[in-house]
Amino acid sequence: MKLKWLILFLFFSLQGFSQENGKLIWITIDGLRWQELFGGADSLLIGNKEFVSNPGGLAAEFWKDTKKERRETLFPFFWDVAVKEGIMLGNRWNKSKVDLTNTVVMSYAGYSEILTGYADDERIIDNSKIYNPNQTLPEVLNRDPEFKDKIGLFGSWDIFPYIFSEQRSALFINAGYRNSLRTEPSSAEILLGKIQQETPRRWETVRFDTFTHNFALEYLKTEKPRLLYIGYGETDDFAHEGRYDHYLKSARKNDDMIRELWEYVQRDPFYKDQTTFIITTDHGRGESATEKSTWKHHGPSIENSGQTWIVAFGKGISKEGEQSKERQYYTNQIAATVARILGFEYTGNGKAGKPLDVLSE
Template sequence: MSFTPRISLTVIVFVIICLIAACQKDTSIPAVSGTSESGNTAQVVSNTTGLQATNTVTATTNSSETARVNTSAAICCKTENVIIVVIDGARYSETWGDYTRQNIPNQFNLYFKGVMLNNFHNMGTTNTDSGHDAISTGNYEDLENNGHVLPQYPSIFQSFLKSTGKPAEKAWVVASKDKLQILGNCTQEDWKGKYMPRTDCGNNGLFSGYRLDDTTVVHAKNVLGRYRPNLMLINLKDPDYFGHSSSWSNYIKGIQSTDENIRDLYDYIQNDDNYRGKTTLIITNDHGRHLSGVADGFISHGDGCEGCRHIQFLALGPDFKEGVGFQTPYEQIDISATVAKLLNFKMESSKGKVMTDLFK
């Protein structure tokens, strides 16, 4: 008679334990790595850049891409301002492709605060107007390289101003090359002459001639201090200008001087309460230059050789990873979509994609 109750108590305890285990939920977010069921290989953050701080693995399947986008959307974005610096015509082999980084020591120091892409390309026309157009609109167009032709599609500046309703002075194009004033407008009927940003290009606007990069940096800082824009593109011309002069030494000095300009701009951002901790800084090129043995080498550009297409991309900001170099292939047109993501506006005409690998 005493044996039956003991069995009943044991059964009851066992059932209770099973019920508790069945009701528990796993609230952790599983890591995604390896190769997808569809056979797509994961993109591994490798050590080929010579800069690797971590060994992160990121999947590229559709399902993992969705998960990654949803995760970044939940935390994005702390960025309130975006500044894009375009170093005109510096060849990758003299910047990040030179593993000594002797010509870009300041940018190399900034790498540890940001994220770098070593497989970033201009897949359109490798000239100044077309390259800046691709950055600004997310479209590749074969524009005349003389400032006479507007882009067809609306830019990040126009889209930002339309979406936010902010005044023109909240978006700027500040350029050493006067012809880049074209970035402020487009030919598309619904956009032409509308939502145009402020511009400060060349000596005194379109067809006024180029000015010194140091002067452009001074103007950019003055604009940042006076108008507090949320979106700005800065063009620095020296590597391209001196490359075309056929002087290798001056071309290298041009790369080195723009590296100093980058440090100056970064320091300004860090010392300004309006921008510190709220600003994404993107450093890239419009195009590279011919490889040695192609046409006239470093002197020119404009074709589809790897020297003209392979360009740099370094980005720092509150939403981006730090000290990581990626091999993931991205393109120039992807900048516009990523900027739109950061500042929460739509770029409906952009053919680029958000560079999700960059986000924390």
């Protein structure tokens, strides 16, 4: 019996396993509105032939009589598992509010705010490919021996290497149309890279989320990072194109992908019961109720497109479910929350928002 426990101890030590060391999966879904997350398919858009090629088919797939049924149809994992394992913030119909603090209301500014904990409206004014002058939380963590080379960053958008300032930060970043960057990629990564390069590109700067997701999942399995970031992107690009049908289908696919990640970490001894998920979006969109075309866009001129949401579940998160009380939160609070879950205090040189009050005691 003593020999058995000694073997187990040595095994987990070699794997870098520690019951005290938390792990976190940080996810963003680009431009996903809180209206769909908390209300499902929009009644003013799902039957509009300007935005939907087959209204009848889309309605058969996503339409239900109530918001509750519609959201459960669109996001079955969120509303079956995540809501029971943590907390969901941002349902403004319930007076739970989450907002950006940056006034640019574009993707680069939103991601920088999420990842650094503060807005920089003076230097980040659009989506230009400039290296972020601000240090993201992953960059800060990567200087700590406990996290050095234990961080993996994946994104569908090819500007993520600039947001994470890869030249300065030396972080592992697989984004855009990059194949595996590992020295010895697995057979799955090699095949995935081959398929990615052979697949016609709908957008030159954003790859399909299936490549981002599967590269990230394979990295999770092989490298066992303590912090994994995934930036899904299809929802925003389909919305800009005015394809509400594809926007909904991509959102549902992202829900499936997050389920796959959750089910994997629940099976893996390195991650099981030691992993937290934090999910959000870089910005909102216009409201269909005001003008049908504004749902496609975001920015300082698009009213209410700075409205966002946050979902957190897993280790260390209070199991409050969908928040139904009046509260105001901000996107700039996420970085400090991630740091605290991982055992660090992070202030972003005094500029970052304070951690969210979503942690269990």
